[in-house]
Structures are given as structure tokens and as C-alpha cells.
Amino acid sequence: MNEFTLGPLMDALNLAEFTNRADADVVDSLARTRGTFGADRPPAHDGLIRWSIDAFRNYRTAWRARQAAVPNLVPVRAPWKITHRNDAVDQRGVSRYEQTCWGRRYQSVDDSVREMWLLSLAAPVERLEIVTLAAANVAAFGGEGVPEKVRVVLFGATSPIVEPVVELTAAQIRDQAQEKVAPKLVEIVDGTARHPGRDCGSCPDVPACPALAAADLLPGVPTVPGPRRTLSVTDLRYHRSCPAKYHLRRQLKLRDTGLVESRPVLVGRAVDSTLRERHTGGARRCRPGDAPGGEVVALPEDDRRTALEMLARHAALCPFPDVDEVRNDRHRFVVAYDKRLDVVVGGTPDLLYQQAGRWVWRETKTSRRRLRRDRSLLREVPQLALAVLILSARAPEGSPGGSRIELEQLRPDGCALEEVDPTDPARVAEAREVIGELVEPVLRDTTFAPSPGDGCAECEVRRWCAPGIEYLTANRRSAS
Ligand SMILES: [Zn+2]
Incomplete structure (x- = not known):
């Protein structure tokens, strides 16, 4: 099962932006190929497909509104990347550093303006100043030539609205990045402290990490091949109540923020x-x-x-x-x-x-x-x-x-x-x-099938779960 939440959405946007396929056609392929678009990779869960279709439509609506406001923007396929090369390895044993930024890229036809769009899973998430500045820095100095202006734009997948949060000239970015971003980057590449926690789930050092407490915690549970899992009691409870809810809410981090909690x-x-x-x-x-x-x-x-x-x-x-x-x-x-x-x-x-x-x-x-x-x-x-x-x-x-x-x-x-x-x-x-x-x-679970029931009424991912919606509709009807 695909575990990269934004994967199917990004592939769908690539098709729409770089192959000129019509939006309806892209949505059709997304659903038909279960988010793989014919590539050899794991299919997405039905809930993620529904979420990705909603997010794709929101993104395209936001993009069209942006195009109306700034008419000459075009999508940029190749990632922007700042590369520092040294002739010899330095004291860290490294000869090449790259700074990139994950998001979607646009530039004006004359390349005087560049936009870096940062994506989040629900509402647009306000970023720390250093994050938007680092993104602007990569947009300004990570491509061919240097634009006059860079904007950083925030998009949240559950709404069709975007707003630029920052607009800076290349000169402003150079000064501010030197002062604020560069020291942070040095701190990061110099950092060797170990902090066991949530990131252990994806860290290649885990099997030999001296800071992580390790033991045969669950000798009665048989081994099952599969990726490493990080499990908390909330994860385990979610899975017990509904495997689809666990997969969508806990693994993929999807959430309908419109629901009121009990x-x-x-x-x-x-x-x-x-x-x-x-x-x-x-x-x-x-x-x-x-x-x-x-x-x-x-x-x-x-x-x-x-x-x-x-x-x-x-x-x-x-x-x-x-x-x-x-x-x-x-x-x-x-x-x-x-x-x-x-x-x-x-x-x-x-x-x-x-x-x-x-x-x-x-x-x-x-x-x-x-x-x-x-x-x-x-x-x-x-x-x-x-x-x-x-x-x-x-x-x-x-x-x-x-x-x-x-x-x-x-x-x-x-x-x-x-x-x-x-x-x-x-x-x-x-x-x-x-x-x-x-x-x-x-x-053991490889399918994360929904188990509809009374929990659906307050479920944070029901919006993208067809069996959950059907269950509630049927039960409301029989209750009335
Ligand atoms: Zn107290």
C-alpha cells in the first residue's frame, strides 16, 4: 500500500501541468490506476484516492485563480537546487552539498518572477520565517539565472485558496538567507546529537542506534515481513476500531478539520x-x-x-x-x-x-x-x-x-x-x-479495509470513506 500521502496528488499535478491532459482525464486515470498511473509501485488506499481527487480539484481551482491574477506564470518541471562543491572532502568528510525545497514551482515567462508553492494536508500551515526564507532562497538561486522577485505561496489540500505569504527581491533574499538560513544549515550538517522519537520510524541508523532503547519487547508476536512501523496506543486503538481509519488518519495523516470533537x-x-x-x-x-x-x-x-x-x-x-x-x-x-x-x-x-x-x-x-x-x-x-x-x-x-x-x-x-x-x-x-x-x-494488515460502525459518526476521515458514508446514510434512514 502506498504510504506517501502526497504521492498520487503530485503525480496527478505533473500530468496536468506538463502533459496538458484535461483535469477530468487526470482524475479518471488517478481513480482507474489507484494512484499508480501505470508505474510499478504500490497502489493507494481507496480513501487516499478520494482525498487526492478532492485535493487535485482544489489545487487546480487555486492555480486557475492565481493564473487570472498573475497571467504569465508557467509550471517548472526541474527542481531548483543550490549546489556547493568543494575540490576535496571537508572536515565532515563531504565534498558536495545540495539545498532543495519540496513543493511545486512556477516562473513568469521572462523568468523575472518565481513562485514556490508549499503544500500541506489540511488548511495552509503557516511556516516559520526561516522555512519560507529557505524556500525563497532555493527558488532564487537554485535555477538558471536569478529572478528579480520570488514569492512563497501556501496551499492546503482541503481548500481551493492560496495566498503568497512572502514576496522578496533576490537581493533581499541573499542578505536575509546569509544572516538567518546559513547559520541554521551549518548547525544541521554539524549536528550529531541523537534524539530517539517519532523519526526513528524512517531512520536507517535505528538497528544500531546507541541512544535507542532496544529489547525483545513482544516475544509472543510472530515476525511479519514489511516496512518498519512506529506504533503508539492511539495507533493500536484506531486499528482495532477500523483499519482504514488507522491507515488514513495515523499513517497518512489525513484529517477533516471541520469535525467537532466530543x-x-x-x-x-x-x-x-x-x-x-x-x-x-x-x-x-x-x-x-x-x-x-x-x-x-x-x-x-x-x-x-x-x-x-x-x-x-x-x-x-x-x-x-x-x-x-x-x-x-x-x-x-x-x-x-x-x-x-x-x-x-x-x-x-x-x-x-x-x-x-x-x-x-x-x-x-x-x-x-x-x-x-x-x-x-x-x-x-x-x-x-x-x-x-x-x-x-x-x-x-x-x-x-x-x-x-x-x-x-x-x-x-x-x-x-x-x-x-x-x-x-x-x-x-x-x-x-x-x-x-x-x-x-x-x-499482518496489508489492505486496511474499513469496518463501518457507530464510530463512523465522529470519524475524522469519513469524508473520504465510501463505506463509512454508506453506513451512516443507511442507519440514519432506518433510524428515522
Ligand atoms: Zn501540578
């Missing part, structure tokens, strides 16, 4: 964000009357009261000030690697802190009711099972061992703190069972 989810997230704000850089214990964060204030009154009650309960369980160090957001995704399965498992604790030299992984769960007690804690909260596996492999990197897991439960009318010991062999055995049962079907 109230308990919004309350939980608002509480979480307030606690994170307080615990970042704050060395004092939370108190019941502390001011809530912006996300709590923005909730409707009923939900806000619930969130405030939960936050007041937290004061009794706050670990501060007895905390030596807190992991910041960027490095909070903790991973461990199962070499035999070629699987990276990872989780984001709500709070990861050090106390007396040992790591503590805290999950905070907000709910109106107590946890069910008719099944084991690790089955009820699989995040804890995953945390047991990860910590038992001695992650985070360089962990001295002796880590522990805490489950903080916050309800409007009460709270509790439970501890789980990841060195307890019985816990590890149970965690392997709980997570293994969820991992095995993901590794």
Missing part, C-alpha cells in the same frame, strides 16, 4: 493543557484555586465547571515541588525498539519527570466516572501496558532503571493515584499480552 475529549485536553502549562518551568505545587489555562476558560460553562473541579482535585496529587527535571514537549514521545519485529513503540506521557534520579511516567486520565474494575488496569488503560514495555527496556535513553509509572485519575468528585512497577515480571508479562494482541493484527 465534549469529554475537549474537557480532558483543556485540563491536560492547563497542567502542562503549570508544570513547565514551575517549581511549586499546584493549589486548588490556581487560575486555569485558556483552553479551560474557553469551554462552555458546564464543561468549564467540570474541568475546574478536576483541576482542584489535582492539587492533592501534584508531584511538585519534589521534581528534579521535566522532559519538555519536544522530547516527550518516549520510544523503545523491538529489533526482531522491526517495530518502534512509543508513547507520550502526560508528564515525564525525574525524582531522586529516576524517571516517572505519569498518565493523567480525566473522566466523570471511576475506572472499571472488572478487568485489569493494563487492559483498561493500555497506555500503562505500553509504558511498562518501554520503561522495562530502559527508555528514556540512559535511564538508570528503577523508573515507575503513575496513573492519576481526576474526576469532578474525586481523584486517585495508582503506581505500576515496570520491573515486576508479572506486569511485564501482562503488558506483553495486552500490547501483543493489538500489535499483531496491525503487522
